[in-house]
Amino acid sequence: xxxxxxxxxxxLLIRYFGNTNETNRWAGGIATNGCGKFADINSxxxxxxxxxxxxxxxxxxxxxxxxxxxxxxxxxxxxxxxxVKGRAGSFYAVRDYFDICPDYAIDPADRIAEFEALVxxxxxxxxxxxxxxxxxxxxxxxxxxxxxDLNFGDGDxxxxxxxxxxxxxYLVDPPxxxxxxxxxxxxxxxxxxxxxxxxxxxxxxxxxxxATGDASKDWITSSPSEVEWYESIKLNYGLDIIEGTSHFNxxxxxxxxxxxxxxxxxxxGVDGFRCDMAHLLPKEAWSYLIGNAQTESRNPETYFLAEAxxxxxxxxxxxxxxxxxxxxxxxVYHDNSYNRLYDLxxxxxxxxxxxxxxxxxxxxxxxAVEYLENHDKPRVAASIAKSGFGSLDAxxxxxxxxxxxSRAPVLLLNGQEVGxxxxxxxxxxxxxxxxxxxxxxxxxxFAKWVNNRRYNGARLSxxxxxxxxxxxxxxxxxxxxxxxxxxxWGLKYFNRQSAFADCPDDLxxxxxxxxxxxxxxxxxTNFRSGPTEGQIRIPTDLAHRANLPExxxxxxxxxxxxxxxxxxxxxxxxxxxxxxxxxxxLRNQDTHVYLIxx
Numbered sequence: 001x002x003x004x005x006x007x008x009x010x011x012l013l014i015r016y017f018g019n020t021n022e023t024n025r026w027a028g029g030i031a032t033n034g035c036g037k038f039a040d041i042n043s044x045x046x047x048x049x050x051x052x053x054x055x056x057x058x059x060x061x062x063x064x065x066x067x068x069x070x071x072x073x074x075x076x077x078x079x080x081x082x083x084v085k086g087r088a089g090s091f092y093a094v095r096d097y098f099d100i101c102p103d104y105a106i107d108p109a110d111r112i113a114e115f116e117a118l119v120x121x122x123x124x125x126x127x128x129x130x131x132x133x134x135x136x137x138x139x140x141x142x143x144x145x146x147x148x149d150l151n152f153g154d155g156d157x158x159x160x161x162x163x164x165x166x167x168x169x170y171l172v173d174p175p176x177x178x179x180x181x182x183x184x185x186x187x188x189x190x191x192x193x194x195x196x197x198x199x200x201x202x203x204x205x206x207x208x209x210x211a212t213g214d215a216s217k218d219w220i221t222s223s224p225s226e227v228e229w230y231e232s233i234k235l236n237y238g239l240d241i242i243e244g245t246s247h248f249n250x251x252x253x254x255x256x257x258x259x260x261x262x263x264x265x266x267x268x269g270v271d272g273f274r275c276d277m278a279h280l281l282p283k284e285a286w287s288y289l290i291g292n293a294q295t296e297s298r299n300p301e302t303y304f305l306a307e308a309x310x311x312x313x314x315x316x317x318x319x320x321x322x323x324x325x326x327x328x329x330x331x332v333y334h335d336n337s338y339n340r341l342y343d344l345x346x347x348x349x350x351x352x353x354x355x356x357x358x359x360x361x362x363x364x365x366x367x368a369v370e371y372l373e374n375h376d377k378p379r380v381a382a383s384i385a386k387s388g389f390g391s392l393d394a395x396x397x398x399x400x401x402x403x404x405x406s407r408a409p410v411l412l413l414n415g416q417e418v419g420x421x422x423x424x425x426x427x428x429x430x431x432x433x434x435x436x437x438x439x440x441x442x443x444x445x446f447a448k449w450v451n452n453r454r455y456n457g458a459r460l461s462x463x464x465x466x467x468x469x470x471x472x473x474x475x476x477x478x479x480x481x482x483x484x485x486x487x488x489w490g491l492k493y494f495n496r497q498s499a500f501a502d503c504p505d506d507l508x509x510x511x512x513x514x515x516x517x518x519x520x521x522x523x524x525t526n527f528r529s530g531p532t533e534g535q536i537r538i539p540t541d542l543a544h545r546a547n548l549p550e551x552x553x554x555x556x557x558x559x560x561x562x563x564x565x566x567x568x569x570x571x572x573x574x575x576x577x578x579x580x581x582x583x584x585x586l587r588n589q590d591t592h593v594y595l596i597x598x
Contacts, residue, residue, distance in 0.1 A: 086438025
């Protein structure tokens with residue numbers, strides 16, 4: 001099967017995308033450090049993203065979150081600082097699932113209309129729109145201004161830890177508990193007073209503390225630490241997380257509310273959802289939500305992307321990747337791939353990486369989202385000490401390796417394409433090599449591409465311009481029919497020094513092919529700390545499986561300079577390709593892609 005397209009999902013953090021205010025004061029407010037707006041994503045920006053190769057735009061952090069920014073004139077006062085991370089607030093502490101963050105609007109009172117106008121602009125350009133769906137947890141201050149009739153917690157029985165009809169889990173045993181909060185000692189912004197309490201969970205009648213967003217059978221507390229999800233509350237989907245029992249009939253109210261959330265945004269033109277921590281919901285709830293969203297009356301093509309970390313801790317509701325695929329997800333984060341690659345990059349085993357990449361079923365592989373960055377990960381260009389890959393040069397080695405692996409989506413965070421390093425301590429996040437999703441900030445390297453909202457990259461260095469061109473041409477290659485085809489053949493078992501003395505173990509190889517097309521793409525990556533050369537071979541069983549003709553030419557079609565077509569070996573037979581192969585020379589941090597065809 002050859003997919004129609006390979007999705008290229010561009011993660012666009014609205015808070016930063018169009019912000020060119022480079023004040024970047026630690027813990028600065030919106031007036032000091034500025035904030036991106038929907039209007040900043042103008043026709044020039046959208047055209048540039050489309051030309052870059054994006055097919056889907058994930059508008060990250062749209063929903064109204066808990067924040068220290070005061071919009072009292074709109075009926076949206078600032079939150080208690082004890083339950084907010086950063087001045088701006090976490091994208092994933094949603095206060096109203098039916099509302100838009102007012103920070104992003106030119107006229108905050110008109111924020112929903114400005115969001116709808118952006119969706120229309122993206123659609124006019126032929127781009128699909130994704131937004132966040134955060135179903136596992138909600139801000140402690142949750143209250144909907146738009147749909148108060150659908151507030152979580154209304155009517156809950158606060159005398160019991162669990163009831164199928166409750167929205168939350170209440171900490172009633174032992175009785176008399178109060179919510180005690182912590183925050184990092186480094187997070188003490190000017191003018192902000194913490195008392196480590198939150199009055200709505202003071203322990204008084206009707207104010208019982210609730211289980212924190214990352215609560216599980218093994219961890220429930222009324223005193224979450226500074227490293228935990230203390231700003232959020234876990235939602236109840238009819239699953240007793242202590243006893244492990246399910247109560248899904250009648251349908252829990254949480255399911256009904258979340259179904260209304262999805263329908264609301266579908267009506268506003270949203271094409272799909274990136275679903276936060278999807279493995280923490282029962283699969284039955286996902287079957288209900290995705291099934292309803294994809295009905296003919298709504299949109300059968302609604303796209304569902306799961307952030308999931310299978311097996312990351314015991315007793316999670318979903319413990320198998322296939323469970324997420326069975327309930328209807330189109331794609332799932334391949335976090336183990338990222339982890340094995342990072343280990344390999346720091347001197348780990350190629351075999352461990354190959355085992356992860358080769359043991360997935362075709363179904364799993366073709367839904368496995370590959371990335372080198374997202375908002376939870378350090379920047380590629382961040383230093384090794386900050387858990388990055390050290391420099392923007394790592395893209396030249398790692399992006400082809402990961403992004404050509406299957407027909408599944410690629411995910412790229414805005415700023416990766418120009419080597420944004422995530423440098424400095426922005427506020428709550430600290431200096432961790434990431435671009436904060438808690439604070440107001442400007443990405444200084446990315447702002448050079450924005451260039452006063454011309455989006456022409458005129459201020460970028462030659463090195464940055466080359467990287468952006470390179471990734472754009474790589475995304476073109478991602479749409480090659482051999483990448484969109486379903487077949488992958490790992491070749492580390494074959495191209496290794498124990499089999500052929502002239503094939504250094506520093507080289508990692510795999511092929512993409514489709515039966516009947518008579519050609520294959522070969523990806524060759526150099527993991528030596530310096531340049532290397534050697535002979536690369538194709539086993540005869542792969543040549544037969546790919547229906548390669550007997551006389552073959554090898555073209556180099558992609559290298560560090562981008563797309564090309566250079567014949568490097570001609571008139572090779574299957575036997576010659578398997579026995580002698582062809583010569584490759586790769587520099588440090590380099591990946592080549594070869595087309596082998598008649």
